[in-house]
Amino acid sequence: MINFISDYKKYKNSIVDLQTTNESFLRLASVYKKMGIENNVFHLTLLQPELQGVDPFSTELTQEQKVMITMECKYNPWYFLREVVRIPPQSGNTPVPYIANRGNIALTWCFFNHIDFALIQPRQTGKSVSTDCLMTNLIYLAMLSSRINMITKDANLRSANVERLKRIRDLLPPYLIVKDKTDANNQHLLTYNTLDNTYSTAVAQSSEAAAINVGRGTTAPITQIDEGPFIRFIGSLIPAALAAGTAAREEAERNNQPYGNIFTTTAGKKDDRDGKYMYDMISGGAVWNEVFLDAVNIKEFHRLVRMNCTNHKILVNGTFSHRQLGKSDDWLYRAISNANAKGEEADRDFFNRWTSGTQRSPLTTKQNNTIFESEREPDHTEVTDEGYMIRWYVPEYQINQRMATGRYVAGMDTSEGVGRDAITMLLMDVRDLSVVAAMDVNEANIIRFCKWVGSFLIAYENVTLVIERKSTGVVIIDALMIELPSVGIDPFKRLYNTIVQNRHERKTDYDRIIKDARYRDESFYISHKTDFGFATNAQSRALLYGNVLQNAATNSGHLVKDTTLSTQLRGLVEKNGRIDHEASGNDDLVIAWLLASWFITYGNHLDFYGIDPGQCMMLVGEDTENISHSQAIKEKNTRTRERIDTVLEEITTTQSGFKLAKLEAELKQLTYKTKSDGGNILSFDALIKQANDRKKAKRSQTKNTRLSQDLSFW
Numbered sequence: 001m002i003n004f005i006s007d008y009k010k011y012k013n014s015i016v017d018l019q020t021t022n023e024s025f026l027r028l029a030s031v032y033k034k035m036g037i038e039n040n041v042f043h044l045t046l047l048q049p050e051l052q053g054v055d056p057f058s059t060e061l062t063q064e065q066k067v068m069i070t071m072e073c074k075y076n077p078w079y080f081l082r083e084v085v086r087i088p089p090q091s092g093n094t095p096v097p098y099i100a101n102r103g104n105i106a107l108t109w110c111f112f113n114h115i116d117f118a119l120i121q122p123r124q125t126g127k128s129v130s131t132d133c134l135m136t137n138l139i140y141l142a143m144l145s146s147r148i149n150m151i152t153k154d155a156n157l158r159s160a161n162v163e164r165l166k167r168i169r170d171l172l173p174p175y176l177i178v179k180d181k182t183d184a185n186n187q188h189l190l191t192y193n194t195l196d197n198t199y200s201t202a203v204a205q206s207s208e209a210a211a212i213n214v215g216r217g218t219t220a221p222i223t224q225i226d227e228g229p230f231i232r233f234i235g236s237l238i239p240a241a242l243a244a245g246t247a248a249r250e251e252a253e254r255n256n257q258p259y260g261n262i263f264t265t266t267a268g269k270k271d272d273r274d275g276k277y278m279y280d281m282i283s284g285g286a287v288w289n290e291v292f293l294d295a296v297n298i299k300e301f302h303r304l305v306r307m308n309c310t311n312h313k314i315l316v317n318g319t320f321s322h323r324q325l326g327k328s329d330d331w332l333y334r335a336i337s338n339a340n341a342k343g344e345e346a347d348r349d350f351f352n353r354w355t356s357g358t359q360r361s362p363l364t365t366k367q368n369n370t371i372f373e374s375e376r377e378p379d380h381t382e383v384t385d386e387g388y389m390i391r392w393y394v395p396e397y398q399i400n401q402r403m404a405t406g407r408y409v410a411g412m413d414t415s416e417g418v419g420r421d422a423i424t425m426l427l428m429d430v431r432d433l434s435v436v437a438a439m440d441v442n443e444a445n446i447i448r449f450c451k452w453v454g455s456f457l458i459a460y461e462n463v464t465l466v467i468e469r470k471s472t473g474v475v476i477i478d479a480l481m482i483e484l485p486s487v488g489i490d491p492f493k494r495l496y497n498t499i500v501q502n503r504h505e506r507k508t509d510y511d512r513i514i515k516d517a518r519y520r521d522e523s524f525y526i527s528h529k530t531d532f533g534f535a536t537n538a539q540s541r542a543l544l545y546g547n548v549l550q551n552a553a554t555n556s557g558h559l560v561k562d563t564t565l566s567t568q569l570r571g572l573v574e575k576n577g578r579i580d581h582e583a584s585g586n587d588d589l590v591i592a593w594l595l596a597s598w599f600i601t602y603g604n605h606l607d608f609y610g611i612d613p614g615q616c617m618m619l620v621g622e623d624t625e626n627i628s629h630s631q632a633i634k635e636k637n638t639r640t641r642e643r644i645d646t647v648l649e650e651i652t653t654t655q656s657g658f659k660l661a662k663l664e665a666e667l668k669q670l671t672y673k674t675k676s677d678g679g680n681i682l683s684f685d686a687l688i689k690q691a692n693d694r695k696k697a698k699r700s701q702t703k704n705t706r707l708s709q710d711l712s713f714w
Helices: 005-009 023-034 063-075 077-084 102-112 127-142 154-171 208-218 234-244 246-254 273-283 290-294 298-308 327-338 341-349 365-371 396-405 444-457 473-484 507-513 522-531 538-559 563-570 586-600 629-653 657-676 686-714
Strands: 117-121 148-151 189-192 197-203 222-226 260-265 315-320 381-383 389-392 408-413 423-429 435-441 462-468 572-574 580-583
Touching: 063 127, 077 102, 077 127, 102 117, 102 127, 102 260, 102 290, 102 315, 102 473, 117 127, 117 273, 117 586, 127 148, 127 189, 127 197, 127 222, 127 260, 148 154, 148 234, 154 189, 154 563, 197 586, 208 234, 208 408, 222 234, 234 246, 234 273, 290 298, 290 381, 290 572, 298 365, 298 389, 298 435, 298 686, 365 538, 365 563, 381 396, 389 462, 408 473, 423 629, 435 563, 435 586, 444 462, 444 473, 462 473, 462 586, 473 522, 507 522, 538 586, 563 572, 563 586, 629 657, 629 686
Parallel strands: 117 260, 117 315, 148 197, 148 222, 222 260, 408 462
Antiparallel strands: 189 197, 381 389, 389 435, 408 423, 423 435, 572 580
8 A cells, every 4th residue: 555655656657536426536546645744645546547537336347346346445445435335324324435634544544654542533534434434444355464452442332343444334335245155243343254364342340350361362563442541450450451463463464464453432531540541641642643654664653653642652643623523613512512521521522632620720610711722733843863843833834033133041851762651852032932833853863852952953953942850850960061152152041050140149240251251161051051041959949830830821821833842731739738630641841831920930141142022022912823923923013102192192291109109119110111113212301201291291381371361360
């Protein structure tokens, strides 16, 4: 089959079937193209061009055509899904074609590239049916002498699943299936003796020992776990099942047979034993991104997934909202209403939210909802040469221009890079605290990551980096002490440091660092390396998770955007008077976000880093998500100057000394902002003199008016 652009070389006669009658596949190709994906028509490929326009259900097919269709289905699952498989109708008697969407095609693509995939979708969006179609292809066409094991939460779901498979099978063109009277065809087991394939099932068990036995009995190269968060003792069952299937998967690989594991579910409860296990496993996977489709080959794809997992388990986390699946908000609201779903049940079933109702969030419900509603897909995902994936919330064509004209702070939380915690970096615009870019990587080679950080700072001169000084953060700082000076960059001007932060208390050290950096040697940086980075302790942590968290959530919760950050923020809980992530989560990206927010709001002497303090938070409260920053700044500046006129007028008329002092303080702040708005810079002293002159003129006019009135009386 064709998965990568490089695969076309193997099938030189293949074509892209743009004449298919399945419009969902054409629409998806258009979506991929709009997303900038070069490999956007793989699912439209046809290995045998002679089949273009041939109806596989026609009663007039020749024997040769039937053989060709059978072979195409076997070696090209995209054709099977696009042209052949039919979904049993929920009403009426007309089967419906397979509807391609970003979720089910991602699952199928990853499966045939041998990467485990977790598919999470809202209810009623076809999660189970699309997986059943894949299984039908495997059992009756693609596999040979192989086995699939499906494990679900109860007997009812098992029976429903098997019945769907049988109905899908029975809707295939008759010539594709060679029936055998000895085939098992019950509610627990399906066999297809023609190809020696078996589809077996199991359900949740009432004890851990029984769950382990079920897992050990699933010696198959393909395992599907359905509704894992609701399967008792899933944390014991899955390791046993995957370990038991290791040899079978290796054998399937040697024989060029399909193999892999699929996890399909709706979101569960994070504070439940089984839900926590599944949440940990799935959330630690590499989040699905269509840029994976543009990998050069399967080896490169596997490298990208490994690099972007934050857990030991190599897995792709395919969580898709209703919008990503092509469903409207109206559809969602109707589905929720019809299901009569409310509260946490609706969150899990329709919004893909893993709930934890027994623990209290430090954020208000309004703040959490604002953060959740801010989630959106990146405008561009950059894949670096190292395999790091940077999620940019700026269109690709605007990145260089935005980075050259704005000012940004990068917060960084580090780890050992061995699969337990992610190394995270978040880029924030100083003007409105909006997230510009985010990344989380599982990099075992810290030296390679250090070099990349250096190249990032060199490429983007307007970025100030705030690193949490712990773990490998110390190593990164040491590396930057060498890398940045080697290209003429002063580390003190690009990395947050306590000498600048406390320059009045450390005047001697500050006087040393403002001297020409060309005369420093390596020993100079060694003597000051402990001054770089943000040191976390009980006091600083309380500040980050106290005032900084609350202010940032209030001022810029609507600009969080990044789904991973949003999930981690909404997963914060209060534990014994301390704010932390849940036992089933992490807060790596939250820390990066808080560090950037802290620096912008609490950093001292920002002008030393090249940041105009007047620019910081100047657009907080503006609708910068829906209009350009330049337009937002223009509107803000217009309102600032209009306010200056209003304040001046109030100063000339007020008789209250207290109010006058308050107005003058506001005027001082407003005039400071005009220094960087591109217009005429207004002087506070000049404006106060102008106001006083107006007052004198008004007093003089009033005096003359009264004198005139007195004279007229006489």
